[in-house]
Amino acid sequence: MSTVDLDRFQFGMTSIYHFLFVPVTIGLAVLTAVLHTAWYRRRDDGYLRLTRFFGTLLVINIAVGVVTGLVQEFQFGMNWADYSRFVGDVFGAPLAIEGLAAFFLESTFLGLWLFGWGRLSPRVHLVTIWMVAFGALLSAAFIMAANSWMQHPVGYQLSDGRAELTSIGAVLTNPVFLWAYTHVVLASLVTGATVMLAVSAWHLLRRSDADLFGRTARISLAVLIPGALAAMIIGSELGVVVTKYQPMKIAASEAQWQTCQPCSFSLFQIGGGNRDETPTKVIQIPHLLSLLATNHWNGQVQGLNDLNAQYQQQYGPNDYVPNVFVQYWSMRSMAYTAGLLFLLALWGGWLLRRKRIFESRWFNRLAIWAVLLPFVMNTAGWMLTENGRQPWIVQGLMRTSDGTSPSVGTATVVTSIVTFGALYVVLGVVAWGLMVRYARRPLGPVEPVAEPDERRPQVATY
Amino acid sequence: MDFALVWFTLVTLLWTGFFVLEGFDFGVGMLHGLVGRTDAERGLAIGSVGPLWDGNEVWLIVAGASMFAAFPGWYATMFSAFYPALILLLVALIVRGVAFEYRGHRDSPRWRRNWSILLTAGSLLAPLLIGVALGGLLRGVPIDSSQEFTGGLVDLLTPYGLYVGLTVTVLAALHGSTFLALKVDDPVRARAHVLSRVLAPVAAALVLGFVVWTQSLASGWFPGVVPILAAVGVIAAVVLVGPRREAWRFVATAVALGGTVATLFVQLYPRVMVSSTNSAFDLTVQNTSSSPYALKVMTVVAAVFLPLVLLYQGWSYYVFRRRLTLADVGGGL
Numbered sequence: 001m002s003t004v005d006l007d008r009f010q011f012g013m014t015s016i017y018h019f020l021f022v023p024v025t026i027g028l029a030v031l032t033a034v035l036h037t038a039w040y041r042r043r044d045d046g047y048l049r050l051t052r053f054f055g056t057l058l059v060i061n062i063a064v065g066v067v068t069g070l071v072q073e074f075q076f077g078m079n080w081a082d083y084s085r086f087v088g089d090v091f092g093a094p095l096a097i098e099g100l101a102a103f104f105l106e107s108t109f110l111g112l113w114l115f116g117w118g119r120l121s122p123r124v125h126l127v128t129i130w131m132v133a134f135g136a137l138l139s140a141a142f143i144m145a146a147n148s149w150m151q152h153p154v155g156y157q158l159s160d161g162r163a164e165l166t167s168i169g170a171v172l173t174n175p176v177f178l179w180a181y182t183h184v185v186l187a188s189l190v191t192g193a194t195v196m197l198a199v200s201a202w203h204l205l206r207r208s209d210a211d212l213f214g215r216t217a218r219i220s221l222a223v224l225i226p227g228a229l230a231a232m233i234i235g236s237e238l239g240v241v242v243t244k245y246q247p248m249k250i251a252a253s254e255a256q257w258q259t260c261q262p263c264s265f266s267l268f269q270i271g272g273g274n275r276d277e278t279p280t281k282v283i284q285i286p287h288l289l290s291l292l293a294t295n296h297w298n299g300q301v302q303g304l305n306d307l308n309a310q311y312q313q314q315y316g317p318n319d320y321v322p323n324v325f326v327q328y329w330s331m332r333s334m335a336y337t338a339g340l341l342f343l344l345a346l347w348g349g350w351l352l353r354r355k356r357i358f359e360s361r362w363f364n365r366l367a368i369w370a371v372l373l374p375f376v377m378n379t380a381g382w383m384l385t386e387n388g389r390q391p392w393i394v395q396g397l398m399r400t401s402d403g404t405s406p407s408v409g410t411a412t413v414v415t416s417i418v419t420f421g422a423l424y425v426v427l428g429v430v431a432w433g434l435m436v437r438y439a440r441r442p443l444g445p446v447e448p449v450a451e452p453d454e455r456r457p458q459v460a461t462y
Numbered sequence: 463m464d465f466a467l468v469w470f471t472l473v474t475l476l477w478t479g480f481f482v483l484e485g486f487d488f489g490v491g492m493l494h495g496l497v498g499r500t501d502a503e504r505g506l507a508i509g510s511v512g513p514l515w516d517g518n519e520v521w522l523i524v525a526g527a528s529m530f531a532a533f534p535g536w537y538a539t540m541f542s543a544f545y546p547a548l549i550l551l552l553v554a555l556i557v558r559g560v561a562f563e564y565r566g567h568r569d570s571p572r573w574r575r576n577w578s579i580l581l582t583a584g585s586l587l588a589p590l591l592i593g594v595a596l597g598g599l600l601r602g603v604p605i606d607s608s609q610e611f612t613g614g615l616v617d618l619l620t621p622y623g624l625y626v627g628l629t630v631t632v633l634a635a636l637h638g639s640t641f642l643a644l645k646v647d648d649p650v651r652a653r654a655h656v657l658s659r660v661l662a663p664v665a666a667a668l669v670l671g672f673v674v675w676t677q678s679l680a681s682g683w684f685p686g687v688v689p690i691l692a693a694v695g696v697i698a699a700v701v702l703v704g705p706r707r708e709a710w711r712f713v714a715t716a717v718a719l720g721g722t723v724a725t726l727f728v729q730l731y732p733r734v735m736v737s738s739t740n741s742a743f744d745l746t747v748q749n750t751s752s753s754p755y756a757l758k759v760m761t762v763v764a765a766v767f768l769p770l771v772l773l774y775q776g777w778s779y780y781v782f783r784r785r786l787t788l789a790d791v792g793g794g795l
């Protein structure tokens with residue numbers, strides 16, 4: 001394997017792993033803040049117990065999310081030094097702002113929330129968990145701004161062999177950024193809500209604290225129904241924007257080798273690997289692809305062959321077609337799991353209205369297993385967007401193969417892949433073990449929160 | 463306005479701030495097994511940094527990201543050159559971070575002991591490796607005319623770099639002990655005092671050696687204000703013994719550690735990485751920095767957010783200012 005392939009593999013591996021934990025953090029931070037707010041407003045001890053319960057799950061998850069994020073920041077310089085030199089002027093800024101504006105906020109206020117029970121006034125204490133949620137949401141914004149610039153570079157000029165920032169406003173109003181960020185936020189809320197629903201369902205099945213977990217089932221469904229629907233709608237709009245700026249990505253996602261107008265959407269395909277240009281498409285829905293890609297009934301979608309020829313004229317001889325098999329199945333894995341979650345949520349909503357959510361063993365069993373779906377969905381989404389940009393690391397400006405670190409050899413990269421791989425596997429097992437352990441616990445007893453007292457020091461959790 | 467100089471200063475302040483703050487987290491992590499004989503005592507030691515360590519670590523993230531944004535050439539060469547050291551550093555930081563959070567989540571003594579070992583190891587390795595890397599910037603590693611590292615693993619382990627790593631690690635341990643003496647009660651407090659008394663002279667010797675050795679890499683015989691301050695700080699830490707001097711002693715170790723780290727950057731300027739191959743190949747502030755517009759945008763951002771960060775981080779330190787006792791251990795979420 002070449003260094004580029006190894007670098008790509010490592011970046012994919014570490015990013016996917018990091019993004020297993022990030023949406024849970026964002027989603028559960030918001031939901032925990034909601035629970036804490038409910039306790040603050042109603043003074044109902046049940047909500048206090050639920051806040052502490054889901055707060056514990058949030059913290060177990062954040063720990064791995066934070067440490068795996070360190071690897072992400074370092075990796076640009078370590079494995080992609082030429083890329084860093086080329087884009088640092090533009091790309092570095094959002095990353096630095098992410099740290100300054102978001103990470104400081106999230107980390108400082110997390111400490112304040114965790115250790116502030118009885119130490120801060122109830123109102124201030126409530127604000128701290130909302131600051132954590134806000135910090136998490138804000139950090140996602142800046143990283144998405146950076147990634148969106150890679151997909152559709154704006155606000156820059158080429159000078160001295162590198163990209164130089166000419167307008168931070170353009171970078172922050174990049175249409176790809178605006179839609180992609182909204183999409184990621186919704187996906188995170190869906191993820192957090194699914195986790196909350198799964199945990200609630202587990203307790204409902206066992207009739208443990210059923211009344212209280214019925215509340216969180218209701219909250220999670222209230223988020224999941226509109227959230228999953230919105231995620232799909234926003235995702236579709238994002239697709240229209242991407243068709244405009246990265247038509248190769250969209251064509252590959254549909255295994256659309258020939259230009260079409262109008263275009264059908266195929267639900268499945270048989271074959272399609274290894275540059276197979278004539279896979280067997282199963283269940284084709286006429287006009288649907290035109291609608292999804294262009295918002296028009298008879299919209300045109302350029303085919304891979306036409307685009308490849310066009311790019312060879314524009315950029316020189318090369319193969320500009322990404323891995324179509326990965327694209328096709330990433331897109332569908334993402335969309336279909338989102339659809340499944342939406343249907344599950346609708347079912348749950350219906351059961352809630354009929355006040356039958358406590359009795360339905362089938363729903364609750366499925367809801368528990370459904371916890372796996374958002375992780376498939378999120379991973380597929382990232383594979384779709386990153387793989388679809390290949391062979392570019394910055395669309396139209398820099399090839400992935402030109403972005404690696406010249407001074408780093410394959411042996412070194414293999415070392416880091418093996419090291420991080422092993423560490424991540426162990427961490428994942430430990431984190432999963434803790435999550436399951438705490439998710440299955442009954443709710444803690446009512447531990448009243450003392451009024452903040454100057455003479456009473458903080459309570460330490462260690 | 464020389465934005466490149468502004469950002470070099472900011473990067474220096476961020477690295478210095480990181481060591482002054484996370485430095486005592488490293489120290490507490492290294493020493494918690496020594497100052498705490500029982501599980502409750504160890505929990506007390508760790509609990510002293512519980513609400514603070516995560517926010518402190520962000521200084522490292524921002525230091526790195528600021529290098530990327532303001533001096534992409536420096537970030538790229540340094541991080542790719544020190545790749546093997548950074549693998550280890552990341553492992554140390556990951557393991558340490560998770561240890562902080564997970565150690566208390568189960569009651570099993572074996573669970574806690576394993577995480578304690580990882581916490582100690584990570585807290586020791588991290589400052590050591592960062593010190594080796596920062597020292598290597600000043601001492602120089604093989605870099606060619608296109609700003610590319612041309613050496614191997616051996617070139618990263620320079621005697622000077624290793625010495626700097628050792629110095630900041632001992633300083634971090636000392637800083638952790640003075641922090642503990644300030645933040646927790648007996649018996650951990652008393653043991654922290656003992657450790658301070660042992661570590662301070664060792665740190666002092668190392669820092670004085672550091673000042674001399676660093677000066678030998680520079681021109682002239684008189685070290686500047688910053689190294690002198692570091693020396694004064696560490697000597698003060700030796701001298702300021704006793705329960706009524708705890709706050710001042712902590713300030714002294716902060717100055718010592720901060721001054722040591724800042725010295726590296728002050729001596730570097732206007733270079734950012736020295737090339738041991740040829741000084742014409744040095745990476746400098748000028749040949750690695752971002753464009754004026756980007757630096758200006760970043761300066762505005764920093765001007766807005768840094769004071770804000772100092773404000774609310776400072777406030778969190780104020781909220782958790784009480785001295786902790788064994789009665790505080792346990793409970794929580």
